Structure formats: structure tokens, C-alpha cells
Amino acid sequence: MGEFKVHRVRFFNYVPSGIRCVAYNNQSNRLAVSRTDGTVEIYNLSANYFQEKFFPGHESRATEALCWAKGQRLFSAGLNGEIIEYDLQALNIKYAMDAFGGPIWSMAASPSGSQLLVGCEDGSVKLFQITPGKIQFERNFDRQKRSAIHKMLVDRQYMGVSKRKCIIWGVAFLSDGTVISVDSAGKVQFWDSATGTLVKNHLIANADVQSIAVSDQEDSFVVGTAEGTVFHFQLVSVTSNSSEKQWVRTKPFQHHTHDVRAVAHSPTALISGGTDTHLVIRPLMEKVEVKNYDAALRKITFPHRRLISCSKKKQLLLFQFAHHLELWQLGSTVATGKNGDTLPLSKDADHLLHLKTKGPENIICSCISPCGSWIAYSTASRFFLYRLSYERDNISLQRVSKMPAFLRSALQILFSEDSAKLFVASNQGSLHIIRLLEGSFKHLHTFQPQSGTVESMCLLAVSPDGNWLAASGTSAGVHVYNVKNLKLHCTVPAYNFPVTALAIAPSTNNLVIAHSDQQVFEYSIPDKQYTEWSRTIQKQGFHHLWLQRDTPITHISFHLKRPMHILLHDAYMFCIIDKSLPLPNDKTLLYNPLPPKNESDVIRRRTAHAFKISKIYKPLLFMDLLDERTLVAVERPLDDIIAQLPPPIKKKKFGT
């Protein structure tokens, strides 16, 4: 393993948006998460909690409610008064429909999935019929028209001090007629809906209780508070031989620092998200059958896709934010030092460009060409291509106009190694190849999706010689196209878990595929089969610690001079796989730090195995090889994110 000079980049000032709603779909075991900027993300809980789909946000579309209906249909509603249905195959918005009641604050689907109920700002509740293609307005319940059957008055007293207002933040209606309410005074109250009386009162927090979610069996529920605590309530029998049951507050979980705005209850886990931008999945140990990595607590902070692209030649980094792009020139140094030294910069990193998008839509994807002279990005409705030219210290940007009509929205953009071609995966499932010329472009070809599928491709990889293009969707296998004769070359056999990263090795043209279950395959494109090394590692199996990592591999690259090396990283580690060394078995130490220098070569060789792992850089958002001896690592420390969030509710800590 060679030594590298590492650019340790910490100026990627990325702050994820806070989580506003979460909705769990029991049928497909998927979780929909909406953020305050309107982004909706879909996590596949069966596939190691991989974020498989996302819908870009929109400035005016702040979601306030999210729900699944009829198993596969996802609806959201927000402050612009629209109900939106998402197309989960094509990854775009199917339609948006105004409810005509002002901002929508809440939404619920009937258990059968045939009706949708929204609560609007004007106090009305509107009922919609869900038809196969659309939704249809059915009825309006105005708050004046019908008299309430029961009025449950919430006690405003809070620890003896009466607050001005007590807001009910959430209710749950159980099938036995119990109503559970959570309110701003920190109470969880149980009501009898038949008589409208308070049955039980739990004071659980000094701050607001903001969210509630009940399990499908109605034997447990979860509430989230503004102090960042999540409480679990369970229905337990009073004595073992009586049928009488009572709700008991059981475990508190403190995984958040800020308000828990949304909670969900899957059969095996409690899911919570809030202002502090983490999505926390806390498994319920009693419900987990086998003790595998599903039984571990997960904290998802960063998107499972690439936000950074890099121009190796010019040492440029392109950072993608929700509404702008930033182009940075890496710093440089003339100093040299020993292994582990921090070198002083002779030239600081330079912020070259700040490119704001037009319109309210969020950026979906972006890319900078390897030569550094092209930048492309796409929003949900428009595709932008820019030509950069450098004149000494000045930099000029020129938008390439007259984009063809079919290039409206891209899910993934990739430049070829020589920056002469641009590959665009559009949300219709097609792949466009565009030849870039000085200041203009030419559409070369479009690979249409396989007949019968409409699935969009969201991962692309091109071979360094530019002959092969690999593309993967969210579930089906990886397609390899021959760029020269513009034909589908082959399809890698489908695997159960979605692909998280793709790359084609130089010279050998081996396609390396990382899946969300942490498996890594190597597939020889010319031979149309898995390589010998890949078969060996599949036969022997990966190290158990490797399989227990909980973030997916988001980037794969190769060393030009060392064909046996594969460089890959996830959020918490950077790994170089040396295919020439023996594979580790479960008894060997997977994370062995660099062996001490003074040990003999024999010991070093004996302890060496194929996986060289470094955990110095974390959370690691991007890592790539600039040249043979230089690496660039982009980190985003969690403390920096927390520092940019609003201050949390102050709590007294014992002993301070």
C-alpha cells in the first residue's frame, strides 16, 4: 500500500435539511422521508436501509404531511395547498392537485387505501377518492356544519404553571376506541372516545410532544418530544393471568439533539427524524428475530449519493447544494514531511465559482468534466450545461444554450474520461450520449430502456477508454453498453440488493459493482462473466465486520499504476482492496492499522490481507485519487452541521 498525499477538505459547507415527515410502508418495507426543503426520500429497509430513490425539493413545496396509500402510492401535501402524488418508477411527480383549502397541515389515508383525508388551514377537512390514476374530490367537512360528538378539553396546566396555549400536536385513534393525544405541555393523554373522558395522563417531558406513531398491531406506540427524546409506550397486561391491559411508558431513547418532528413505527423498529437532520432507526430488540446488522441502531445523516465531483486534471472540486453549485480549486503545498505529518499550505484552497440555479427547484445532480472545462447540472425540469474557460486567474462561464427538448431532466450526468462525451440518464429510463465540441454539442445516440420497463437509471459508469458505459437502475441489474457501436453489450445478472456504486477499471475493463448489502462484485465486460477474484471472494465470503458496516459504498475508483487495487469508501471508512493479497477470514483482524515500522517484513506480510482500511476521515463524503500519489478526501464533521442548526432546548444536566 503506497503512501499518499491527502487533501483533507473540510470546506464543503453542506447542511442537510431537517426531517419534517416520515411515513412507513408496511407492504414494501419502505420508508418515505420528507425534508423541510420539500425533498422526499425513499429508503428500502429490506436493503440495508439504502436510500434508493429521491424526489428533489422545491422552494414553494414545503411538505407537512406524507402518507402511503394502497401499498405502493405515495402522497404528500404541504403549505402550498397541493396534494402531490409521486411516480416511484420514473422518479418524478405524477401530478399535483390543489385542495382549495389553503395550506394543508395533515393528511391520512383510509386503511383500505381508497380514501384520502386532508386537513386544511381554513379549518375544513376534505375527503378524496383515490382512483387508479388520480384522486378525486369527494366531500368537504366544514368545522361549522356538524356539532362535535365529544369535546375533549385538554388541561392547560403544566407543572402548576398554566401556559397560554396548549396545542395538540398529534392524535391517534385506536380500534378499541381509545384516542391518544400528544400536546405542547409535554403530556401524552389517553381518552375514551365513547364518553369523551380522560382515562390516563402521562407527563413525559418539559417541552412539547410533537409526534406520535402507532404500530399496526396497536400494542405499542412511539412519541417524539422537542427535547430530542423518543419515548416508547407499550400495552402490557397488568397480571399474567388477567386480560386487563394497560399502557406503560417503557424506554426513552435520546438519539436526537433537537426537536423530533416525525416518528414512525415499523414492526421491528422505531423511526424518528427531526430538526437535527438525522434519521434514526432504533430496532426493537424483542421483535428482531436474528441478531444481525438489522438489530443495530442506525443514524442516517448524509444522502447515499454523490454530491461532489472532481476534475482531476485541474484539481477542482464541484460541490452540489440544494440551490447552488460551488467550484473550488484545491490548495497546494511545496513542503514535504514524514508519514502522518500535516503539511502547511503554500496556496490556500480557492473558491472559484458560485453558481445559483434559476427557479425554485432543487438540483438533482451535477458533474464537472475531468478536464474541468464543462459543468452540467439538472433540476426537475431543466438541464444546464456550462463551458468554463480559464484565463490566468480569471474564470469565465458560458451557458451552452439551445439544449434539445429531450434533455429536460436528468437523474445522473457523467463525462467521459477525455471530456469529449457527455452521458445523461434521463428520468424516462433512456440514456443519451452527447458529443461535446468547443462551445457546442451534438446528440449522438439515445439508448432506449428495455422494453416493458420504465425504470430510470440513476448510476452511470464509463470506462476510461470510453468504450463501455455501465448503467444501473434502482433494482434491476446493471446494463453495459458498447459506446463505439452503440449497442447493449450485456446485462450483469440481477442481484437482490440495489447497486450503490459502479466503476469500470482501466485497461482490464472490469466492472466493479457495490451493493447495499456490502457485497462487491467484479465483472469482466469483455468476457461477460464474473472475474476469478470475484468468484473467490463470493465463495469465501466477506469478513463479518465488513458486512456489518451500516453505510453504503458511494464511490469506487482505481489506481492507474496499480491495476490490482480497487479504492472505495463509505461514510466512515476508506478502503483499498489489493486483489493480490490473501482475503481475510473471520478470524483475522479486518481493521488493522498500519503495521508498526519496526516490525519485520515477515510479520507484516503475515498480517497483511486484501482489505486496507483507514478510518481517519469521517464522515467521509467523497474520496478520489487525483494522481498516483495524491488523494482528495471531503469530510463533513457532524459538529459543524450541529453548529449551523438552531440552538436546541436547553436542558439541565446533572452535576453541572
Add this chain to the structure above:
Amino acid sequence: MVEQERVRVVRCGGSELNFRRAVFSADSKYIFCVSGDFVKVYSTATEECVHILQGHRNLVTGIQLNPNNHLQLYSCSFDGTIKLWDYVDGILIKTFIVGHKLHALFTVARAEDSVFVTINKEKPDIFQLVSVKLPKSSSQEIESKELSFVLDYINQSPKYIAFGNEGEYVAAVRDFYLSVYFFKKKTTSRFTLSSSRNKKHAKNNFTCVACHPKEDCIATGHKDGKIRLWRNFDDDKKYTYTCLHWHHDMVMDLAFSVTGTSLLSGGRESVLVEWRDAAEKNKEFLPRLGATIEHISVSPAGDLFCTSHSDNKIIVIHRNLEASAVIQGLVKDSNIFTGLMIDPRTKALVLNGKPGHLQFYSLQSDKQLYNLDIVQQEYINDYGLIQIELTKAAFGCYGNWLATVEQRQEKETELELQMKLWMYNKKTQGFVLNTKVNMPHEDHITALCFCNAEKSENPTLVTASKDGHFKVWILTDDSDIYKKAVGWTCDFVGSYHKYQATNCCFSEDGSLLAVSFEEIVTIWDSETWELKCTFCQRAGKIRHLCFGRLTCSKYLLGATENGILCCWNLLSCALEWSAKLNVRVMEPDLNSENIAAISHSSMGSDLFVFKPSEPRPLYIQKNISREEVQWGVFVPRDVPESFTSEAYQWLNRSQFYFLTKSQSLLTLSTKSPEEKLTPTSKQVFLGWSNCPDKILVSSCLKDVGLAASVLRSTLCEVELPSAVTVKTLPPSSPPLHIAVQSRDALLFCSPRNLLAALCWGWERDLGI
């Protein structure tokens, strides 16, 4: 009779009241607690000991009410028996011989004829919970060897075991796991907490367990101060728990109220916490209970709680969290620096009590009489904090004066010393601070003694210190024109060749003062403070020094560190005799010439009693204790004994008490002292008023005959027997009334009705 006169070492009172949870009677009138080999029955209203249930021949380890007859009490002991008592009359009903050493006792209403005990088999640290079938039989002693095994590998203390839901299941905790055994299903579920070494879970150890009386809910206390409420524990997978966290240190004990609506917890913070409805936000506190709460128990009627504390105290607490009574035994948890002393006035044993306090403990009634705060500073209980320690104390002038020395040393060079002199105030019946001397010496004070001679008109105190000086302090007028105020000043400073002064002692008549300077003993004239003579034996530093008394007053005894006991003749100024004896304790008897010396070797401690006039000991008792004896004292007897045997005659006028390193207070007796000294079952408290501001209360009347004689003698104004102690009523109480107290009723009568009232009280107590 001669066989009975064998002297043996007996434990005498001062036993722990906090060894196990106290138990309330069904009507909350009485509280039972184990105390050494006995079970004591106290009245919750008056704090008085009503009965002592004796019969066990070893430590009593558990008591429980008989669930089928709430006027009966079961007790178990290390002697392998379970005894059933009628506690109202203090009668032993039955003895069940189990045979194993029993560590804890549990009763369950459902299991009518069996109880549960903890025994250990084979390995010393592995205990088993077994159920014992108690056979029905009319005989007094019944063999009950029918044991059936319930749970294995449990903890010894009953705090770690609890029965729930009327005996449906039993919960036991140990280390990091909770085991629940279900009697119906005959299955055991086990729940383990994480015990990994990381900081978060390192203190997850279970410390106590309690079961909800109505619901299937188990409360467990933990070392990190958390309380967990377990539910659904009949399912190995679906079990769940709630955490309650207020204690910052280990939870020592837990108890549910009778209805189960509230949970009580206590620990090192000395605060009783009441958790209402098992909610974290709904709790009440009873703070400042003085010492670590060791046990909590709840009365079956639900109106009272009680907490047992580490300073050997039981506090009875009302349902509304108000302390209503305190039962205080001998405080034992601090180091004894002052040694054992006898207060000449009350004949109470005086020694270190709570930190910074001097306790006055009545050997007769086995309870603390009085607690004198010497340091007079707030005590902060924190690990590693260096506290002010009370190191020396001495009584002088028949209990009129008390001298105390306290010290605090944080670093080698920073010594804080303070000597306080306290005067007895007859009006308040207590000691009042008279003089405070800051830094009386430059270094540690090694000895302190008053001149107790009868003729001496002026109280004199001598202090010896490591700084090489001894100082004589006398009482003088304290610059007051009315000459009413008095204070102590230093009168003389003596030294001898810059040696460290290690001991000092006055002769019986007060004419001579002996001060030892390391290896050398110096004799000083107490009138002129002239050095009269010196003795040196070159046998190591002098550890103990004392003058002979009465006929042997011409002798001076010294014990050295090298294990030599020397006796010098003061008339001839020569060594009379010496013996090789590694003396740890040397105590003179104030009523005779006898001197008791206790030596220590690896085999144990041996007692020697001798007269200074002859080197041959009067009495030798080998191996009085396996461990080192730290302190001893002769206590004058109220009623002289009449031992005929020559060897025991030294015990006729005084009794010898000694304290071992593990703080057990022992004495030598032919019978158990509690039997003799403590009030009997027919206890009569008599009182009368013969002058307007005094009331005489007699206690400890052994039998009716004595009570009658006291009555008669009182009426004839004959001198009272010493068993009657005089107490002054507080000024507010009606002076012309007398108090007649019988068991738990207190009556006031006017002197006119005196005789009638006394007779009434007497008759009632006789049960006529």
C-alpha cells in the same frame, strides 16, 4: 450451679439494627428488627423496646410475619433453625430445625405450610433459594428437612429476592441479570443487562429488587442509581422495562406501597424518594435523613414506612413522608479513635459516633442516649473528602468536664488541631462548650488525661503531643468581675530532651503525673511540676501507661511496643517485675486494683487480668476474639455480682467490655447480658413528683417484687436503688403531674392520686 458459672465471651448489644429490613406488625403498632442473636420488638409510637425475642444461638438473618396468623412471627438464623414467636407476649411457640445455615427468610400467604429460605451449598458464594415444608406437629421442636429447590445461583441478601403477585413468581437478581421463577409453570426466565466495560454500562449491576403487590411489575435498583420497572417478563422476548432515574449513586433499597401506587427508593443520598404512579416526573422527597438508607419497609396497613440507616438507626415515617420516630442503636460505621469511655454520670459508654460526634450509648437498654456534636460543622458525604476527625476525648471531675481533640490533616505539613473543653450543665442535662483552644500543640496530640483525684480543688488536664511537649491546663477565672465565668488556660509546658511525648497518666491521688517520652517514663510532681525521676527499660516506645490503684498505688505499669510489660515501684524507683507480653489494650479497673491487659498474636487475642503487686495473673482467658481487640473498658456494676470462684472475683464489681477491629462490642459474662440487663416483658415505668420541677422515672424493673419495693421505698422517701434514674422534665410540661407509662400509654396524674395511679398502672401491667 458451678457449671453455669463458666465465663464466656458474649456479644452485648450494640448489634446492628440495620442488618435486615425491619418488619411491621399487621396493626403497625410494633416494628421488629433483627439485632444480633435476637429479634427486637419496638413500639412505633414510643420508640421503646417492648420485647426481645431470644432463643437463637447465632445471628438472626431474617424475620417475617406469619401470613396466616398476623400475631406470630417467623425468624431464621445461622444456627439452622426457624422459630415461630408470639410477639405480643414474647413467647417462643415452635422451633423448626432445618440444619443448614439460613441466610434469608421469605413467607408467602399462598404456600400455607412452607416458607422459603436462602441456603448455601458447596461453594461459599453460591446461594440457593429453597422452600421448606414446616410440618404440623404439637411438639416444640420439629425437624423439617423437607427442602425443595427453587432457584440457584442467587445472592445472599434478601434485598436481591422478591416474591410477586401473591407468590406466583419470585424474582432474584445478581450481578447483571434478573431471574424470574414462575411457580405454576415451573420455568425460569432470565434477563441480562449489558455489562460491557464501557462507561455507560459499567454500573448496570443490580442492587435490589421489589415486586408490585397488584400488577406483574418488578422494580430493580442499580448501581448507577437507575430504577428499572420490568413488565411482560413472562415472555422471554417481549419483556420491557421503564427507567426512573434520580439517584446519583447506587439504589440501596426499593419498596412498593401496599396498594402499589407508589414506589419508595433510597440510597447514599440519605433521601427517601417516593415515585407516584411509577412516573418519572411525579416524585416526592424526604431529605436529610442523616445517613445512607440501607433498607426500606412498608407496614401491611399502609400507614407507615420505615428506613434503616447505615448509622444503626431506624426511622419510622408516616404515610405523608414525615418522620415520626427514631430508633437509634450504637453507631458503628466510623473509626473509633477515642476508645471506650464511661460517662461517670450516666454510666453510659462513650465513643465516636457519627462523623464528628460523640455518642453516649446505654449498655443497659442497648440504645443511644445522646449524641454530642463536637465538630459542629455540616458533614458533607463525599468519597475522598478529608473530614475533621474527633481523635481524643476524656471525662474529668466526675463527669463535670469533657475534653475533646479534633484534627484534620490534608497534607503532611498542614495539620489543623482543636481542643475543646465542655462543661456539664445541670439545667440542660448536657455538655456546653466552655473553652476552645486552637492548635494546643504543634503536632498530633497523643494522650489526654484529667486529674481525677478527690482532693484536688482545681481541675487539671494534661495533654501530650508528638511535638515533644506535654501541657498542663487548669481552670481559672475568666476575667469577669463577677468571677462567674471560668475558662481553661495553659499552666505549664514540660518536655524531656526533645523526645516525643507518647502517653500521660495521673496517679490515683493526683500527686504524680507520669509522662512517657518514647522509651522513657518521667514522673512529675503535680504541685510544683518538678521532674522527680525517670524510668527507662530500653524496650521500645511506651504504648500504654497506668498507675496502680488502691493498695497497689505505689506501682506504675508500662507496656512497650516491643512486647514488654513493666512494673516499676515508685517508692524504690526500681523495676519491680517485667513480663513478655505484646499488650494491645491495658485498662485499670476503677473499683479495684485489677488491671486488664489484652495481647494480640496471629492466633487471636488473649486476656490477662492481674494485680500490679504480683506478676502472676489472676485470670487468663485465651482467645477471647480471633481478631485484634482495639479498645477495652471496665464498667462498674450497679449491683455487685457474687462470683464465688476465685478466678472470677475480678468480675464482681465491674464488668469488662471490649471492642474488636470489626467493631463488635463484646463482654465476658456467665449469661447473656441482654437477659439480665434489658427490661423484661413486664415492664413498668413509674414516675412521681416529689418536688415541683422533678420527675423520677424508673425503668428496667426486672420483676414485680422489685417494682413493689421501689414503690414502697419511694413513698417512704428512702434512698432509691440505682436502677432508678432521675430525669428533669422539660420546663413546659406540667410539674405537678406524674407520668405513668405502661407499654404504650402515658398517663398524667396529680400527686394526690399518686398511689392510685401507680397501683393502676402496676396492676394493668401485671395483667391482673
